[in-house]
Amino acid sequence: MAEIHGVKFVLCLSFSLLLNLYFLWTSTRSVKELSWSKGAAVEAEVVASVSCSGHGRAFLDGVLVDGKPMCECNSCYVGADCSHFLDGCIADADSGDPLFLEPFWMKNAASSAVVVAGWHRMSYSFRDSHTRTSNELENHIRLLHAVIGNAVTEGRYIVIGVGSTQLLSAAVHALSPNGSASPAKLYKAQTKYFNSEDSKWQGDTSLWENSTSLSKNTTDTSATFVEFVTSPNNPDGKLMKAVLDGSSVKTIYDHAYYWPHFTAIEAPADENVMIFTLSKVTGHAGSRFGWAVVKDKDVYERIAQYINLNILVATHDTQLRALKLLSVALKGGGKELFGFGYKAMRHRWKKLSRSLSKSSRFSLQNLEPMYCTYFEEVTGPSPAYAWLKCEREEDKDCHEVLKSAGIIGREGSVFGAESRYVRLSLLKGQDDFDWLLERIDALVSQEYGSRSI
Amino acid sequence: MAEIHGVKFVLCLSFSLLLNLYFLWTSTRSVKELSWSKGAAVEAEVVASVSCSGHGRAFLDGVLVDGKPMCECNSCYVGADCSHFLDGCIADADSGDPLFLEPFWMKNAASSAVVVAGWHRMSYSFRDSHTRTSNELENHIRLLHAVIGNAVTEGRYIVIGVGSTQLLSAAVHALSPNGSASPAKLYKAQTKYFNSEDSKWQGDTSLWENSTSLSKNTTDTSATFVEFVTSPNNPDGKLMKAVLDGSSVKTIYDHAYYWPHFTAIEAPADENVMIFTLSKVTGHAGSRFGWAVVKDKDVYERIAQYINLNILVATHDTQLRALKLLSVALKGGGKELFGFGYKAMRHRWKKLSRSLSKSSRFSLQNLEPMYCTYFEEVTGPSPAYAWLKCEREEDKDCHEVLKSAGIIGREGSVFGAESRYVRLSLLKGQDDFDWLLERIDALVSQEYGSRSI
Structure with a gap:
């Protein structure tokens, strides 16, 4: 019995030692794998883990509060964690800031991160070729x-x-x-x-x-x-x-x-x-x-x-x-990125079209489905911008009409068009698009009197 | 005895388990610490570890050979690992490429690395401030x-x-x-x-x-x-x-x-x-x-x-x-970087000055020691460039004189000066400076006849 226990003891010890050694070895190896880059990696992940309620983001080069980068909130959101929506906020659809793709890069974080070493390409040129492009x-x-x-x-x-x-x-x-x-x-x-x-x-x-x-x-x-x-x-x-x-x-x-x-x-x-x-x-x-x-x-x-x-x-x-x-x-x-991008833009266009289809006061540009050689099928429109027209005779200044409804677009005159046209950006972040759509819905519902507001 | 063995067995198991759990926990924690950034960090360290004999460097965006970035060699060095010096190579002291500081960043690798997340600042602006500068x-x-x-x-x-x-x-x-x-x-x-x-x-x-x-x-x-x-x-x-x-x-x-x-x-x-x-x-x-x-x-x-x-x-x-x-x-x-930089440039200037002090054919600009408010002491000259003058009446085209001795500088005419002046860059990498100095030494030694070549 003692003999058996002894054998078990030795076996248990050996097994444990082996297991310990294995873990020791793997952690050492992981330390070995990551030496100089580890601090930067930890730093980046700490910043990425700052919670901004899904309505903002903290960045490595953001303004520090108590040594920690603070949340930078999406439009219309405020507060330390961006959780508070600003009442009466204006829907800003002016710029072509392509943040509709941000979720794709969040999802593909592991494959898209880059570590830039302190000594990375300090020279004007690439050494061998003397060219300046990789x-x-x-x-x-x-x-x-x-x-x-x-x-x-x-x-x-x-x-x-x-x-x-x-x-x-x-x-x-x-x-x-x-x-x-x-x-x-x-x-x-x-x-x-x-x-x-x-x-x-x-x-x-x-x-x-x-x-x-x-x-x-x-x-x-x-x-x-x-x-x-x-x-x-x-x-x-x-x-x-x-x-x-x-x-x-x-x-x-x-x-x-x-x-x-x-x-x-x-x-x-x-x-x-x-x-x-x-x-x-x-x-x-x-x-x-x-x-x-x-x-x-x-x-x-x-x-x-x-x-x-x-x-x-x-x-x-x-x-x-x-x-x-x-x-x-x-x-x-390319199917991952462009599949994501097309789906996002197509979805937005459909939602906006549906909303404006109820309106006789506003219209959108007409875009037809076309055969796409890349997707190898007929695809529906998914434009970056809506080109909105104010149809009513009295709505000559369409930008002003939208503005008084809490929507900022880009004046048609910027594109050499009549002022009854306004460009609305559809490629900004999801919060921006959602709020734009709400404001549009509210504006369209006014056409049917106060009951539907 | 069986009892004792049993206690020992339980103790051993508990201890082992604890130890295992500890290592498991630390590795999990380290995995937790590094999730999405780990691949990029490993990738960067693998590239950094490519050996180029101290005469070149591999970069993350370098040309791939068998899936691995190849060495990009310093001037005058060739070969897969940059170990071969090119006989009769020209000392190129034309550009102001400030690679004299590269060793500082190699030494400070851990503090100077940056991890750029795929979603880092995709927008034109900084969100909160709408400014475009951090x-x-x-x-x-x-x-x-x-x-x-x-x-x-x-x-x-x-x-x-x-x-x-x-x-x-x-x-x-x-x-x-x-x-x-x-x-x-x-x-x-x-x-x-x-x-x-x-x-x-x-x-x-x-x-x-x-x-x-x-x-x-x-x-x-x-x-x-x-x-x-x-x-x-x-x-x-x-x-x-x-x-x-x-x-x-x-x-x-x-x-x-x-x-x-x-x-x-x-x-x-x-x-x-x-x-x-x-x-x-x-x-x-x-x-x-x-x-x-x-x-x-x-x-x-x-x-x-x-x-x-x-x-x-x-x-x-x-x-x-x-x-x-x-x-x-x-x-x-600032003492680490500027101490390093000053020491490097000062050393180069002293070496070049000493070499040219034996010459009556070439002279350098005269720079006096001055009190430096930063170092709080009198410091000797450490200029970025040597402004070399060919003193002999017949050496009107100094650039040509140097060129035939295997040295490329920048013509004085570029700076609105006589062609008996040439600018030599002193702030390039160590290999470049060392080879420049050798060529200068050889040129100066010609003044004393063949015995000293």
Whole structure:
């Protein structure tokens, strides 16, 4: 018996020791695996775990209260934990802040996090190649276009910049006559941002189409014309083609919204100069990262030179993060991100359409279902913005009508349209959309008298 | 005995269980501590552990070979692990790539790493404040200037931008007459980068000082003059003051190098518009992060507006990283980073000076020891660049003389000087400096005939 107990004792001890050793080994190994990065990882997870009632978020670089980053609340929410809704709050649907994708990145936290070492890419250049763009990043961009089928990139040049704003300036510069006495004439609302010797803003394209000889297939060599084509269009989400034509006309395609979140993909775009931005693909507006896909080598070099003089190089920190985000975007052939994005935007459009279908005072742009080569099926509209029209004769200032109902949109005049149009952003966070919809519902119900308020 | 064994057995089991439970608990806790961030942390440490023989580095966004980022070698080194020195390699001392600080960040890996979550600051703005700059970051910038004593920031505005390149453009824009028929006239080499309606490059300041009425204390109201003052000066490291004066003269101080690494701090600078860049403080050139300290509210707002139109906002990814880097820079009252930086630059200057002291063919700029208010002692020169002069009558093209000895510098003409001057960068990585010094030693030894080669 003693013998048996002794054997059991030894066995128990050995087993326990082995188990202890195993745990010791695994914890040591985990410490070994994580040395210098561990503190930063813990710090990030602590901040991420701060509870803001689902109506806000704490960030690593947020304002500290008692050494802890405080909650930054969504619009209309206040309080230390963002739990209090502000009565009478205005529904702000002005900006195109793409926070509808934030939940996707919360869900994909593990695959989308990046650790930036203190010594990461301190140099201006990448050491070996003396280039200033990550090859891997460029490959990911090409791969994404191939997978989604929204742009041809084979044999094209890619240049990256700080968001599409800067790339648009760079492209105008690249397409303008160098040192010419008559600068390029520009067409499209963005032009108010430019003020350089190279370019002069000439107004909305449609005005020029009628009043000059620059309609399709005519040639005017006295000046260079640069036309911006935003497709899908901002504000109304329709796919667009160039209006002007001729040897003196250069066209810049802003394809910021040409992704399955917002539109059916018709075919790979194959234009001379096409501009994209991370902001509307992954939703990272704050990273300020865009790229141009360019056919012509000279134009590519002039764009790259402009960016080089303007900022030297796109920040390496963002290049690293963009690489990681695009690698997640590519997962499952893109179906995870773009499936999520399309579903979210489609749902919002349906809800808003249903709400406004009861109204005769307000109408929305008409968007038809289309066959999407990416999803391989007919998809219903899922635009980034609603292009609302006030139909009543007396509602000339639609922005004002909405404002008095507690809704802020962007005036139609910003897009060269009548003031009876207003753009409403549908791609902000869920709280913003929910509150916008409530205000719209309330406004529509007024049409049927006080009983339905 | 059986009883005793039984007690022992229970005790052993309990103890073992407790020990097991303890390890189980600690590993669970550590898993709990690190959930979503762990993969990214492991990934970063694996890449950091790639050995490149001390002559290169692997980066997270490097080109992959067999799924692993490959070594990116320092200049003159090649091979899969960068262990092979390229015979006859040219010593490239052209660029101001501040890699002399890389070892500091390797040493401070744990405190300087940052984990960027996939959902980190996707929005254009910071939620609560609707600002686009982190308050904590701005506070860190102010604190750093206060600790180092190199600039007054109390009651001043701070605006951040993409490196100092963009801020210089923005400041010129802000100081130029708005829509005026006669644009601002600019003085300093940087002006070749600008090409806008607002400004025209007029040449080197010293030419104007003599040839126009714009010497000190005269007033010319017919035009606006913008003078750039780089202090410490690039290339020669001397502290500079404005040359032009008068009510029509605006001055922009580029204080990129006004840090204890490169110069004794005389007193807190207190100019109207002062520009700084992270590149020359922490060495992170690739992050493209700069800031302007501005006295006048109107000028501040025009700079901010220019940056807003140009890029909308400085990338949030870099803001987060800059915050972390500056918090490390502030450790120990800045003594760790600036102590390291000064020591490194001082050592290089001494070595180069000693080497060239044997030469009558080449000379260096003369820099005197000065009292540094930051280190609270007299410090010897530690400039970012050597401003080398070829003294021999026949060595008119100094750049060519050096080139044929296997050294690439930057031509004096780039800085408006004679071609018998060349700028040599002293702030690159250690391999670059070591090889430069060897080439210089070899060149100097030629003066004494073949015996000493």
